[in-house]
Every structure is written in C-alpha cells, then in structure tokens.
Amino acid sequence: MDLRYTAPERAFRQELRNWLAATLPGVGEPPPHDDWPARRAYDLHWQRLLFEAGYAGVDWPAEGGGRGSSPVEQLIFKEECERAGAPYVGVNFVGLLHAGPTIIAEGTAAQKERYLPGILRGEEVWCQGFSEPDAGSDLASLRTRAVRDGDDYVVTGSKIWTSHAQVADFCELLVRTGEERNRGITWLIMPMDAPGIEIRPLRTIAGTTEFAELFLNEVRIPVANRVGDENDGWRVTMVTLSFERGTAFVGELLECMRLLGDLARVAARLGALDDAGVARRFGHLVAAFDALWALTKRNVSEAAQTGIPGIGGSVFKLSFSEHAQALGDLAVEILDRAALSADPLDGPDGSPLGNADQLAAWFKSISLTIAAGTSQVQRNIVAERILGLPKARR
C-alpha cells in the first residue's frame, strides 16, 4: 500500500508535462461539436502529434507499435493530459481503445500491418458496430446476419449507437454467422465506403450528433477482414475488454473535479454556499471524487501487478456515474434559471457562470449510468461475479 511514484514514473510525468506545455499552445481550440469533418481533422492532428512525440498508444503493447507503458504510466498520461487541458481522444476512441487492441490480440500479421499504423499515426478513424436496436444490454442476441458468398460475407441488418460513423474509415462489426447465441458471432472489419451502408445520425438529449444508426443492406465484406475464427467473435470481443487497465474513466473523473471547483466558485459568488445543506453536498462530492481517485490508483496497481484490473472496474463505474449525476444535479440547482440555456451567461456580478460547461456535463452524466453497461447490468455483474450470488433468469 504505497502511493509513492518510482523515479522512472516521476521522470515519465515530467517529460510528458514538458512536452504538453510546449505543444498545446499550437494545437488551437476544438471545432464546434457538430462540425464532424473539422473534428475528425482536429482529433487526427492531435493523434499525429502524439505519434511523433512517441506517446501514441501508451496503452498498446510494443509489439503492436505502441509505447507499451505500464498501467501506472498510462494513469499518469491520462492525468497529465487532462490537467493540461489536452484534446480528448475524440474520434480516435474506438481505434485506440477497442479495434486496435483487438487486432493486436487476435488479428493476423497482415491485418496488423494494414490497420494498426493508421490508428497510431492519426490517419484512419474507426467506429463500432456492436449494439443493435433489439440487442443492447443483451448484446449476444444480436441479429445482423452475415452469409458467406465465395470470398465475401454478405451482411444485412442494423446497428445503433455507432459513434463517429459519419467520419469513420472502418467499423468493427459483430455479425451473426451461427445460431448459438454467443458462439454464433463473428468479428469483421467493415470498410465504411463499402456499397450498401446507410448512416442515419441520432441526436442525443444534449443536442449532439456523435451517434448514428447504421443500416446494412447486403454489404460485401471480404473474408480476409475477419478477425479470429468464424463464430468466435464473442471471445474475440471479450479479449479486448481485458485491455482495460483501470484507467477507463480517469479523464472523466478529473473533469468532474475541475467542474466541481468551477461550480464552487460560482456558488460562492452567488451566495449559495452560505446554505449549510448546499455546502455539505459540495463537501460530499469532494470526498467522493477523492475516494474514486484513490480507487483508480488501487485498480491501476492491481492491473500493473496482475495484468487484470480486478474487481474495481464495475465498482468504480457504479459509484462514479452516480456522483457525476449528483454533481450535475447540484450544478443545475445552483445555476437556477441560468441552467435553462447553453448560451454562455454571466451572473449578477458580470462574471461568467460556466452554465454551458455544466449543462453539457449534466447531460453527459445522465448517459453514464446507461453507456458501457447500464448500472442495473453492472449491479448484476458485481453481485454475481464478485459476490457470488446465484444467477437468475432476467
């Protein structure tokens, strides 16, 4: 039980901090959230800068072309990037955190050579075609069908919650090739310029457009684009999950801490902190976010020593998502009628209220108990896999 960083870890932090300080001023402001071509260009440019500096794929093993950093260095990387206000991973999310690691673990030599450099160098964007309108929490019930026809699979069906589909080059696609639930699924690489793909953007409650629905009508995908064996796609997908090193929500957690500080300063100016009940809610969130930061370090330490993040991931997500929502609810309450608009507004003393940021975070927090496993599914996982309670029909 030791929070001390080693000398190499401290050196890694310092070197990264120097690089961020020198690099970030030239990166510029991010484009508007719904200008997808501009966002693609901005996010890829940032990835290119990371690549040139040797920071691309800190969490990728060296054999995949990554930096092969330890989980603790990955934590430091995310911490420093967030604290310095570096761009988010953005459209590179699926490539860097999911498709790339999957190809490293399960892809052929040819697939690795073809796809990995494009992700690391910030040249190609990936999206994810896993969920379907009728297969959400119960992903293994997915029905998008792939039928073998010579050297191709012919794929028909629909996918949903496909982030960045509008600007993606490839899609990691789960398709049904057999009848058995999770032993009838295959993992394919779908080029997004293949004929038969229709993309329909979905608008979120925040008004943002990162999600899309995909309609696939007899899309031909070469058999050579299959990662892993036919009908082995479920296992292939699960392998990637083990790439998670307990750092999944580091950026989001630190962002919440920053927003809490911003909100506290606004609340103090508005006199809202004079209310003892409001003050205690702030204090409670300080305690919760600090504890979640400690839990992150525990999970990362576990991953560093054992290769798996232990029980911490679901525990972390359940608690974090709840407290992020509590922060959002507190912000909306304190901003009062200024929460009714995402246009930047000033308070009575003329200083900015930060309502646009807080409102965006409030909306995001609402998605946190749904995305990447609803809190209800997470509780089932915790209860069954960690506490050993009996499984039941759902």
Add this chain to the structure above:
Amino acid sequence: MDFRVGEDQRELAEGIRAMVAGRLPLDHLRAREGDARAIDADDWAALGETGVFALTLPEPTGTGLSMAEAVVVFEELGRALVPGPLVGTFLAARAGVVEGAAEGRVQVGVHCAGAGPALVEHLGSLAALLVFAPDGREPATLLAPVTAEGATRLDAPLDPLTPLWRVDALPAGQPVPGDDDDGSLSLSLSLWRDGALLTAALQVGHAAEALDLAVAYAKERQQFGTPIGSFQAVKHMCADMLVRAEVARAAVHAAACLADAPDVVETEAAVAGCTPEQLVDRSLAGAKLLADEAALGNARAAIQVHGGMGFTWEVPLHLHLKRALVASTTFGTPAAHAAALAAYPGATT
C-alpha cells in the same frame, strides 16, 4: 506506485482475524451486553499482547509498523465488533502518555465533544481520558485519573457494548505532553488525525462485515423456491453495499498512506493545488465521512436483506448499526466533515 493491499498486510489482517475468532468470538463478547465494563481486563490484555495498541511504536515495545497496517488491523476489530476504547488506548500508547496502554494493561478513552455536559463512553473502566475539541483544533488534554462531576451511568445506552456515562462537566486535564514545546498543536492534531483515521477503519470493518452477512444470508435464505439472492432487487442492494465499502476503504487506505509519507503529501498537494496540511485534512475528512456512511448504510441494508430476522436482537446486525452510529459521533460527525470539505473545491486549481 503500488496501492494494493500488500501480502504482509493481508497476513496481518488474517492473523488478527484468527486471534479474535479464537479469543474474542462474538458469543463471548456478547455475554457482557449491558455491563459497566464492555470487555474483560484479560481480553483487553490479550489485545495488548497481540500488539494492537503498539503497532506503530518502535520495537521492542511495538512492531514498528505504520498507519497503513494500523487501519488494516482496526478494520478487522470493527468487523469482529470488538468493544472497548480501542482508539483511545492506541492513541495513548502512540503518544506514550499513559503507562500500560501499549500493553493493554489499562484502558484509555477519548472524548471529542468538549468539556461541558456530555456523554462519555466506557468511563467506569478508564485509567485516563483524552479530551479533544470537536474539530481537533485546540490542544488536547489528558485526564488521569478520570474523575468527573456528577458522572452517572446511563441505563439504556444505544449500543449494549458501549456503556455510557453522563457527566455535568469534565475537570480540566493536563496538556498532552509534547504539545507544550513550541506552543504548536502538533501532537494534539496528529493524535486527532490518527484517531479519525482509525475510527474510519473500524467503520469500514462494520461496512464489510454487514456486506458479508447480507451476502451469506441472501445465498442461503429461500423464498418462492429460490435463494433470495437470485432476485435482482436483493442483488442490487448487495452490489451497492460492496460499492460503499470499497470506495470507503480506498479513501481510508489513501489517507493512511498520506499519513505515512510526507513526500507523497508534498507531491499530491502540488497537483491538487492545496497545501500539504490541507491535503492531509481533506483526505482524513473524506475518509471518515465515507466510512461513516458506508458503515451506517451497509448495516441498514443488511438488516433489510435479512427481513424480519434482521430486526431481532439475536442477529448481530443491530450491533454493527449501533456501533457505527457511536463511531460516527466521534472525531467529527459526517455532517461536520462534509461542511469542512466544502471549503476545498472552490479553492483549488
């Protein structure tokens, strides 16, 4: 950085658990419910022999361990519902201010509610009493022997294993030796901090044991022809209990690591944008707050999972709930810690 619970620390916890199971099983402890003396002097001495009060003292008196080990040990004591003034005796031993505290030959209490009319725990069996200001921000005093004006033992203490006395006033004790040297609060404050941390560790123990009891019951108890643990409504309560316990434990362990390592405090304070002193206070307040809530919340939830049986005197869940409530009122209430923590977010960055 390796923030896992270490192998040695796990073994230490197992050792304490085995010792308590052998020497201080719950049936034995519960035989004293309602007594003026919550734990037998021999049992107290057995805790002393095990080294519970002298963990952080240098050898040969103690075992030369740090607060990280102390919180692991105190979590086990909370789990096992070991009664008595555990924290006060540890603090007295740590400060070296009461002869025999380290060995468990005497009991030393703590009182954190000022000197006015108040309720004092375990008063009848105490050789000395450490008196703190409610927020630990004034010099502590040591009252030995413990004499109090109009001390009356209460007939109906909340926790049957925490006897209580009502006192009209506590006499002015002696300043805690060591505080006087430079007029600073250094020793008083560090004792208060250690006390808060160890009390938080006891609370994590209550939270963890309540969880284990609830999960065991949910696996065994059958209704509608199936274990109640197969119902999602019950599963989700248990999952939430685990979350509360794990988050609180991480907070307590982090605070213990900071207590042990001034260099880490320096680094982390710089990152968090506060002073090292503030960082230590902040980590302690957060740990105590979350541990109090985890203990109270999990005891309540475990009673619910047990249904009617949970409401009986026989099932020990009420003892965890009651002990947790007692502990939540010492070394700062949850409300006081939450209020103190409100000062931090606006001040940082």
